[in-house]
Amino acid sequence: MTIRRAGEHALLVETGSPAVAHRLDALLRADRPAHVEEIVPGQETVLVVAPDADQERLESRLAGLLASAAAAGPREDEAGAAAGTVEIPVVYDGEDLESVAALTGLGADDVIALHAGSEFVVGWLGFAPGFAYLLGLDPRLHVPRLDAPRTSVPPGSVAIAGPYSAVYPSASPGGWRLLGRTDLRVWDVAADPPAKLPPGTRVRFVP
Amino acid sequence: MIEIVAPGPYATVQDLGRPGYAHLGVPRSGAADAPSLRLANRLVGNPESAAGIELTFGGAVLRFGVNAWIALAGAPCPVEAGRRPAGMCAPVWVPQGGTVNVGAPREGLRTYVAVRGGIAVEPVLGSRSTDSLSGLGPPVLRAGTVLPVGDAGPQAAIRVDSAVQGPFSPGPSVRVVLGPRADWFAPDAADTLRAGPYEVATETNRVGVRLRGAALERAREGEIPSEGMPLGAVQVPPDGRPIVFLADHPTTGGYPVIGVVAARDVPLVAQLRPGDRLWFRPVPGRGVRT
Numbered sequence: 001m002t003i004r005r006a007g008e009h010a011l012l013v014e015t016g017s018p019a020v021a022h023r024l025d026a027l028l029r030a031d032r033p034a035h036v037e038e039i040v041p042g043q044e045t046v047l048v049v050a051p052d053a054d055q056e057r058l059e060s061r062l063a064g065l066l067a068s069a070a071a072a073g074p075r076e077d078e079a080g081a082a083a084g085t086v087e088i089p090v091v092y093d094g095e096d097l098e099s100v101a102a103l104t105g106l107g108a109d110d111v112i113a114l115h116a117g118s119e120f121v122v123g124w125l126g127f128a129p130g131f132a133y134l135l136g137l138d139p140r141l142h143v144p145r146l147d148a149p150r151t152s153v154p155p156g157s158v159a160i161a162g163p164y165s166a167v168y169p170s171a172s173p174g175g176w177r178l179l180g181r182t183d184l185r186v187w188d189v190a191a192d193p194p195a196k197l198p199p200g201t202r203v204r205f206v207p
Numbered sequence: 208m209i210e211i212v213a214p215g216p217y218a219t220v221q222d223l224g225r226p227g228y229a230h231l232g233v234p235r236s237g238a239a240d241a242p243s244l245r246l247a248n249r250l251v252g253n254p255e256s257a258a259g260i261e262l263t264f265g266g267a268v269l270r271f272g273v274n275a276w277i278a279l280a281g282a283p284c285p286v287e288a289g290r291r292p293a294g295m296c297a298p299v300w301v302p303q304g305g306t307v308n309v310g311a312p313r314e315g316l317r318t319y320v321a322v323r324g325g326i327a328v329e330p331v332l333g334s335r336s337t338d339s340l341s342g343l344g345p346p347v348l349r350a351g352t353v354l355p356v357g358d359a360g361p362q363a364a365i366r367v368d369s370a371v372q373g374p375f376s377p378g379p380s381v382r383v384v385l386g387p388r389a390d391w392f393a394p395d396a397a398d399t400l401r402a403g404p405y406e407v408a409t410e411t412n413r414v415g416v417r418l419r420g421a422a423l424e425r426a427r428e429g430e431i432p433s434e435g436m437p438l439g440a441v442q443v444p445p446d447g448r449p450i451v452f453l454a455d456h457p458t459t460g461g462y463p464v465i466g467v468v469a470a471r472d473v474p475l476v477a478q479l480r481p482g483d484r485l486w487f488r489p490v491p492g493r494g495v496r497t
Contacts, residue, residue, distance in 0.1 A: 004387035007467025010437040012387040025230070038229040040435030042459055047435025049229070051470065125232035126433055126459035129341050132232075133433070170342075189331050189343070195231040 022200035023069040083200035094178035130169030130187025132197035149175030215266030222258040225334035236338040239477035243281035247321035250278035257325030258335035276323035282315025297369035315375030327357035388463035393424040422447025430461035439468035
């Protein structure tokens, strides 16, 4: 585990696992060091942006917090508890259900059962506001992205690609394979917070 | 209100952006050359954070439905207010019904128009900025767009007649703090970066400045597990040609970042036009003195 400079105003903390990243994120949010503007979890990192902070002092503070976060081990339980659990109702009628079944050699029912049976945790967000990369997809469902992305994927689409699953927060182009759709709004600029799935949230899909 | 008669090649409303939401995938956005917007705002007695108009390569015509004090800063353009020549970096009075014509900049790329009271479009997540990556904020300005002007209320008086801003070099030297992923590159990559120059490619926008020049050779293949990206990150995709991230940059990414442009130099990069060149000056990861 290392803390790296990311320019004059940011430090990138390597956590070695998503769970430690989420725990560090939670510790930083619970007791935010002075001048910290952004706390951005990645898959195994947390970027801390603090333009007005003394970077050396911040670095030693982060080192202490990282040690506490790491001491609890790589289990996701506590971090997930802090960020909560969200159940997402899904209608599994996605356009790519059959192609995923063909790629995996499973039946469409098995694809649905494995997806709905996976315990997901939000790793990080990116690509679009509210777009959460969900970790924990059953390895039997790891399939490549579409060769040609769709120009528009409707909001609420439930999709998979590689080791990840996601719910499209808004209409956007997208190359992930669509398994179904949900009415749950995972992104709403009028809500506080606007994203329903912040990093560390545990997620289950309910058919 | 202000009617956009012609927006020029690309124009948006910008303030200082929406910090604090990067963990939810929301880019900071805001003026690409923030010091120029701040200066324009100060000249009309606004808070520095007020929303103004960011013009790209000038060329705009604005009609004022209200009496207004305005100021332009950033890339210097010829300006006419009501058919009279007006200056950059100075408060300009525009009577109701008056038209402001902004020509093409002599140098630099982005010009900011501040109006006393600020542009008062509805904020989204605390900011009036158009985020070109995510689509948050008001739409890109088009001919016919009408922008409300805020009430100046009891804000500061206009006390300055004009201000001076530095030249906009078409070939600046830009400091880069090496890291966080300099170790993903060949040992001589920092020398390659320093040797330069790099030329600004045409695929350049508020998200980032794409550069042409010597490819930066990698020591490791593959992608990094997605990680947070800071403003000014010099991200290197597999073709080895660096991209410098500007205001609307994605919050996370998987290409390694060889270095991060010093905060004071990000606005210099934001003012480069396609075809301009820049020289990187790598400095070690232990801080930059300014």
